[in-house]
Amino acid sequence: MREKVAIYCRLSEEDRNKQTPQEDSASIQNQKTMLQQYAKEQGWEVCRVYSDDDYAGADRKRPAFNRLLRDAEQGAFEIILCKTLSRFTRELELVERYVHGLFPLWGIRFIGLVDHVDTDVKGNKKSRQITGLMNEWYLEDMSENIRSVLTNRRMNGYHIGSSALYGYRKDPDQKGHLLIDDDAAAVVREIFTQYAQGCGKTAIARSLNARGVPTPAEHKRRYMQSRKGTDGVAPLWQYATISQILTNEMYLGHMVQGRYGSISYKSKQNKPRPRKDWYVVENTHEPIISQMLWDRVQVLIAQKLKPLTTQGRVGLFAGKVRCAHCGYMMRSSKNHGRHYLQCRTRYVCRDACVGAFISAECLEHTVLDELRCISERDLDMEAVYRGVDPDRQLRQRQEDARARLQRERGELETYSTALCELYMEKVRGVIDESAFSDMMCTLRTRRTELEQRVAEEERSIAMLDAYMTSDRDHRAWVARALAPDHLTREMVEMLIEDIEVSKKDPVTHTTAIVIHWKF
Numbered sequence: 001m002r003e004k005v006a007i008y009c010r011l012s013e014e015d016r017n018k019q020t021p022q023e024d025s026a027s028i029q030n031q032k033t034m035l036q037q038y039a040k041e042q043g044w045e046v047c048r049v050y051s052d053d054d055y056a057g058a059d060r061k062r063p064a065f066n067r068l069l070r071d072a073e074q075g076a077f078e079i080i081l082c083k084t085l086s087r088f089t090r091e092l093e094l095v096e097r098y099v100h101g102l103f104p105l106w107g108i109r110f111i112g113l114v115d116h117v118d119t120d121v122k123g124n125k126k127s128r129q130i131t132g133l134m135n136e137w138y139l140e141d142m143s144e145n146i147r148s149v150l151t152n153r154r155m156n157g158y159h160i161g162s163s164a165l166y167g168y169r170k171d172p173d174q175k176g177h178l179l180i181d182d183d184a185a186a187v188v189r190e191i192f193t194q195y196a197q198g199c200g201k202t203a204i205a206r207s208l209n210a211r212g213v214p215t216p217a218e219h220k221r222r223y224m225q226s227r228k229g230t231d232g233v234a235p236l237w238q239y240a241t242i243s244q245i246l247t248n249e250m251y252l253g254h255m256v257q258g259r260y261g262s263i264s265y266k267s268k269q270n271k272p273r274p275r276k277d278w279y280v281v282e283n284t285h286e287p288i289i290s291q292m293l294w295d296r297v298q299v300l301i302a303q304k305l306k307p308l309t310t311q312g313r314v315g316l317f318a319g320k321v322r323c324a325h326c327g328y329m330m331r332s333s334k335n336h337g338r339h340y341l342q343c344r345t346r347y348v349c350r351d352a353c354v355g356a357f358i359s360a361e362c363l364e365h366t367v368l369d370e371l372r373c374i375s376e377r378d379l380d381m382e383a384v385y386r387g388v389d390p391d392r393q394l395r396q397r398q399e400d401a402r403a404r405l406q407r408e409r410g411e412l413e414t415y416s417t418a419l420c421e422l423y424m425e426k427v428r429g430v431i432d433e434s435a436f437s438d439m440m441c442t443l444r445t446r447r448t449e450l451e452q453r454v455a456e457e458e459r460s461i462a463m464l465d466a467y468m469t470s471d472r473d474h475r476a477w478v479a480r481a482l483a484p485d486h487l488t489r490e491m492v493e494m495l496i497e498d499i500e501v502s503k504k505d506p507v508t509h510t511t512a513i514v515i516h517w518k519f
Contacts (some may be wrong), residue, residue, distance in 0.1 A: 002043055002045040003042060003044050003045065003072070003078045003079055004045050004047040004076070004077040004078055004079070005039050005044040005045065005047065005077060005078070005079040005080070005081050006042070006046075006047060006048045006049075006050060006068060006071065006072070006076070006077040006079070006080050006081070007032060007035045007036065007039070007046060007048070007050065007081050007082075008047045008050045008051075008052075008065070008068055008080060008081070008087065008088060008366055009031040009032055009035070009049070009050070009052070009082070009083070009087065010051070010052045010053075010055060010062070010064075010065070010087045010088075011028050011031075011052075011054065011243040012028045013055050014086075021252060021277060025407065027518055028051055028053050028193065031083050031087070031205075032049060032051070033082065035081050035082070035113065037146060038081070038113055040243045041082060044079060044081075045502065047076065047077050048071065048076065048077065050065070050067060050068045051064055052064045052065055053437045056090075057321070059093075059135055060094075065089075067355045068080070068153070069188050072102075072103065072108050072207060073102075073106055073275075075106065075107065077108075078108065078109060079108070079109045079110075079111060079228045080103070080108055080109070080110045080111070081111050081113065082110075082111070082113070083112070083113055083114050084112045084113070084115045084117070085099070085112040085115055087112070088110070088112070092266050092411065092414065093411070095145060096410050096411070096414065099117075099119060100119075102178045103119065105117065120144075127217045127387070132401060151279070152282075152513065153176060154255075154257045154258060154279035155279055155281070155283030156176070156281070156433050157176075157255045157284035158175070158176030158284075158286075158489070159176045159177065159178055159255060159257075159285075159510075160176070160220045160254075161257075161378075163220060164178055164181070165178070165187040165248065165250050166181075166184050166188070166216035166219065167180070167184045167185045167187075167283065167288050168180060168181055168184075168185075168247070168250075168288075169181040169249060177284075177285065178284075178285040179285070179286070180286055180288060181223075183223070183412075184216075184219055184386060185288045187208070187213060187289060188245060188251060188288050188289070189289060191204055191208075191245055191246065192241060192246065192289050192294070192297055193293070194207070194295050195242075195246055195297050195300065196293060196296045196300065199241040201239045201243055201246070202239050202242075202347045202348060202507060204237075204242050204343065205236070205237040205238055205239060205241070205242050205347075205348040206237075206348045206349065207237050208237040208346050209237050209349035209352075210347075210349070213237070215236065215237050215241065216241065217235050217321065218235055223366045230516040236345065236348055236349050236352060237292070237348060237349075238344075238348060239322075239344060239348070239508065246297055247298075247301070249280070249294075251287065251289050251294070252287050252289065252294055253282070253283055253284065253286060253287030254280060254281065254282045254284065255279070255280070255281045255285070255471065256278060256279070256280050257278065258273060258277060258278045258279040259272065259278060260272055260273060261472060262359060273358070276461060289343055299510070301371045315362065315490060316360060316364065316487060316488075316489055316492060317332075317363060318332065319340050319499050320492060320496055320499055321351060321363070321498070321499045321500075322498055322499070322500055322501070323343035323355075323356040323500075323501065323503040324356060324358060324500040324501060324512065324514070325343070325502065326343065326353035327354050328343055328344070328345045328353070330342055330343050330344075330501065331343075331344050332360070338359060338360075338361065340357065340358065340359050340363070341358050341359075341360060341363065341501065342355065342356065342358075343355050343356045343357070348468075354503045355503060356502055356503050356511075357503065357504070358501050358511055358513070362511075363501070363513065364486070364487050365498070366513050366515075367483065367487060367496070367499075367515060368485075368486070368487065370515055371484075371495070374517075380394055384391050392448075397464060398461065398464050401457055401460050401461050401464065402461060405454065405457040405458055405461065408450055408453050408454050408457065409454060411450055412451065412454060413452040415443055415447045415450060416447065418443055419443050419444070420448070422436065422439055422440060422443065423440075434459050458489040461510055494518070495517060495518055496515060496516070496517060496518065497516040497517065497518050498516050499513065499514065499515050499516070500513070500514040500516075501513055
């Protein structure tokens with residue numbers, strides 16, 4: 001019986017020879033042809049072909065790649081055939097996890113045809129690990145090169161991004177330059193002018209919604225041919241949208257970029273950056289508003305700013321209470337010393353929602369009453385003890401730390417092995433002294449970094465273990481939480497998923513409240 005082989009192909013850059021977006025690129029077709037011919041020569045049966053076009057080797061969300069892994073685990077074939085190891089992945093962590101770890105357990109043989117990677121060949125593992133290291137370095141170097149090019153363009157005032165800021169459009173004749181979008185720019189000027197004349201942000205949003213002015217997202221979808229749809233429902237102008245426009249310096253004609261930065265070259269997640277790390281270049285494009293109008297608006301904004309610190313019960317239900325009519329999160333407000341929660345949708349568009357409203361004190365009493373009722377009559381305390389765990393987040397941190405430690409120890413072992421193999425390659429004369437010195441220096445530096453990270457993770461795990469094993473009565477904590485005299489933010493976070501509040505009934509004068517508990 002012939003062995004079944006799965007072919008995996010990948011191309012990271014979009015091929016310009018495609019006739020249609022659905023058509024595989026010429027490079028992908030060449031990979032398939034070469035691998036199918038090799039499989040035929042070996043007498044293997046090609047059962048499935050997996051192809052990811054226009055995906056990077058560090059992208060773990062490749063659709064065909066993930067189908068390949070699922071089918072491999074199910075035993076759909078015995079061999080995975082790729083052009084090179086880097087076509088499968090450029091991440092050393094995935095090489096260790098799958099090629100050296102899970103594939104042998106699943107009975108899968110992995111072959112990289114061009115770079116002679118074969119898990120059935122004894123002594124091939126060390127060369128595979130070195131190949132994996134090279135691919136990892138390639139990823140890091142490529143990321144740094146791209147980052148340096150983009151940084152240089154930002155520092156020189158060129159716009160970097162897939163779309164222009166609301167109020168502008170990309171210049172079709174000059175890459176990185178912005179032109180004014182007349183329709184959107186008129187709205188931006190109106191927002192600044194109205195605010196300078198004393199209109200509030202909510203009032204401005206309400207005015208725009210009443211006239212049916214498209215929001216930035218809707219404008220982009222309609223006129224800029226955005227790929228993102230809105231499911232047939234046009235979004236509303238909101239307080240936050242107006243606030244973002246009023247504080248964006250790009251409307252002065254200055255290029256402001258780099259507000260957010262990626263965590264690492266392996267992750268697409270971004271995090272805010274301090275202002276000192278932004279890239280600000282003045283007078284790069286035509287301004288929409290004048291400096292005088294900008295200064296006036298910023299003075300008014302500063303006068304209306306409230307302290308960020310909370311006092312008393314403010315923020316007790318923050319992010320937990322939704323309007324039952326429109327689904328938007330209700331916001332906190334204060335009047336005559338009392339705190340309230342209200343739906344703001346009605347203030348920006350009267351026809352969009354009837355507007356829910358409740359005092360924070362009334363909502364707290366309702367939550368406490370229902371909590372006591374559940375505790376006294378309906379609650380299985382053992383189930384609560386199992387479901388409500390104050391240490392859940394700590395245990396998750398433990399698991400994450402142990403997973404990182406395991407990965408870093410595995411990578412450290414790989415680098416140590418690579419150092420030994422590199423020395424043997426020098427002894428055999430495979431590489432010269434110069435290449436040996438450069439590679440040895442890089443490997444040693446990386447190994448030292450890993451040793452430090454391993455030590456830090458070990459200390460972190462030890463501290464968590466000590467705290468988790470300390471003498472603390474979780475059951476007493478839960479019992480107190482289920483019969484409290486008042487609520488705390490910690491209790492709300494622990495016990496409540498979210499709360500839905502309706503508008504007060506004009507006949508019964510009651511407000512319908514639905515609490516979704518976490519247990």
